[in-house]
Amino acid sequence: MDSRQPGRDEAFTAFVSNRYPSLLRTGRLLTGTETGAQDLVQEALLRTYRSWRRIGRTEAAEAYTRTTMVRLLGKDRRRRWSGEVPAGTLPEVPQPGHDEAVATRVAVRELLRSLPAGQRAVLVLRYYHQLTEREVADQLGCSPGTVKSRAARALSALRARGLLTTTTTAAEREGQHGREA
Amino acid sequence: MDERRDATAADAAVDSEHVRRLLSAAAEPDGDSGDRAGPPRQRTTPGPDLLVRARRSLRRRRAALAAGTAAALAAVAFAGTTTVNTFRDEAAPTPASASCVEQAAADLRGWVDKGYQPLHVTVGDDKRIPMDNGTTQGFGFRATAKSSLTDTRPPGGRLSVWNPLHPEGLPDSTELVLLLRQARVQPEAGARPYYDVAPRPAYPVSADGKVTLPCQDGDGAADLQRLRHALGQR
Missing domain, CATH: 1.10.10.10 (Winged helix-like DNA-binding domain superfamily/Winged helix DNA-binding domain)
Known part of the structure; x- marks a missing residue:
């Protein structure tokens, strides 16, 4: 079965090419790690693709993806940092x-x-x-x-x-x- | 008093800028990204595999929805009902969760605060018609207001709606919940007033009065009345 979605695919690909670095920056802040950020952004992008027809515009797609990232973060306990205990001192102290x-x-x-x-x-x-x-x-x-x-x-x-x-x-x-x- | 307020505003601006700079620095990639294991990945975009995964994800979702719809139809057939809905490209959405309806209402409320009215409208086939107010030309569409989702009275009857940004951007449905407000520039006296449409959100409404909302796990359907009620809750 051919699952290509011509209009959707092109627009989505262009959106990802243009906005992925920006979304990844947000992902780094939300997750604290590079790999966590990539997982979060890509999961959100899959959902954005599924809703592409309804979103309609690239500007709206970025906001939609960002909102999805934030909500996934709150929803998914695996992405929470509850396992980490805040330290009294910074574990990585900058050297002179x-x-x-x-x-x-x-x-x-x-x-x-x-x-x-x-x-x-x-x-x-x-x-x-x-x-x-x-x-x-x-x-x-x-x-x-x-x-x-x-x-x-x-x-x-x-x-x-x-x-x-x-x-x-x-x-x-x-x-x-x-x-x- | 004014001086104190000015000082507080200035403090806030400095705080915001300082925090923004800190976060901007932390958002950038580097060789030591905070990961505990493994070198940083060099690739900056996910590549074509993401599109393949996205297509697969959409296909699965449609299959799941189709299976759900088939089960619902089977239940209807079992109950002796003969009505069969017409299906579009994407199968009918599942019922929207309470949080999804609340979120949609919050989204609409944000626009209401900006002066827009959420209206249930019927949009004709003439979604892309040239419009001219004497000074500006653009595209728009005609719609008929059926009801308002807020307490305020809806504009009556046929509406002329400017839609300059994305004439094809409306969902593929003749019944929609749209956000409209009177346009700043109006046509000459005697002509039907123009309305601006908010770029988003625009929710399709099915023939049975269900509005399709964007939920975290895909589209969700809710009675229009339920959305109206949620919108009234502050």
């Missing part, structure tokens, strides 16, 4: 002379791996993709208040690892205010 960018990359990835999936997703969507709280809430299927408090906790974790300045950030203040209210 170590390139600063690489040190930061390693530290941020370690931090991401230690966060619960929900906080990680909020951090990635809110700050990396720069979506609004409402948009993040829509993608995650939670309330904007939940987004706000997860963002505040994630930022606190960043600060605790010395990756942000030690002063309380505006988002944290809002998140704390939201929790107190």
Whole structure:
């Protein structure tokens, strides 16, 4: 049986060629590993292909794939990092002379791996993709208040690892205010 | 007070930019990607095998849906019903889960907040008709509003809808849930008002009043009334 889908195949292939690197970057942040990112992106892309006719446009396809990645992350326990115990100190301490960018990359990835999936997703969507709280809430299927408090906790974790300045950030203040209210 | 608000806004902007830069750095590939075992993969795109897997995945899903539909039809036949639906390219979707309906409602709500109305409309065959408001030319289609999914009153009767971005982008169905709002530029007085259509979402509606929603595990079907009710829940 010939399973080719001419219009769908071409559009999908073009979409993957253009957007795969970008999706993979998001995948790295969501999973913390290269192989985990590839698995997550490809699983999401399979679902995107199946829904291609309904999605209709390449711009919508990227958002659809990203949303699917985030939801797969929350759904699939194998992709959670619950098996890892957050360490008090960074396991990979940059050595003198170590390139600063690489040190930061390693530290941020370690931090991401230690966060619960929900906080990680909020951090990635809110700050990396720069979506609004409402948009993040829509993608995650939670309330904007939940987004706000997860963002505040994630930022606190960043600060605790010395990756942000030690002063309380505006988002944290809002998140704390939201929790107190 | 204004100064304090300005300072907080400035802090937030600095925080956001700082965090964005940290995440951007962490998102880039490197030789030490954090994987515990194995060298990093060099290939940057998945290659043709992904398309093969995707086709296989679609085929399996269709087979599963067809099997489900066949079972449902068998049950209907057993019950003595003679009505048989017409099938399109893709088989009828399975019932949508509660979370899927809630997500669809949340998606629609986001657009409602931007001034769009979710309407159940019938779209004619004239999906791609030239439209001209005197200053701008483009393509659009005619639709008939059947009902609104929100409490507000729907625009009545026949609608002229601008669809400049993707004239063929609507789902292949004559009945749809579309997001419409009055266009900024209107035709000359006396002519039927123009509406803008939100690029997404657009949900097909079947003859039996089921709306097809995008769910995580593929399409899901829900009664229009169920979606309307979910939309009303804030």
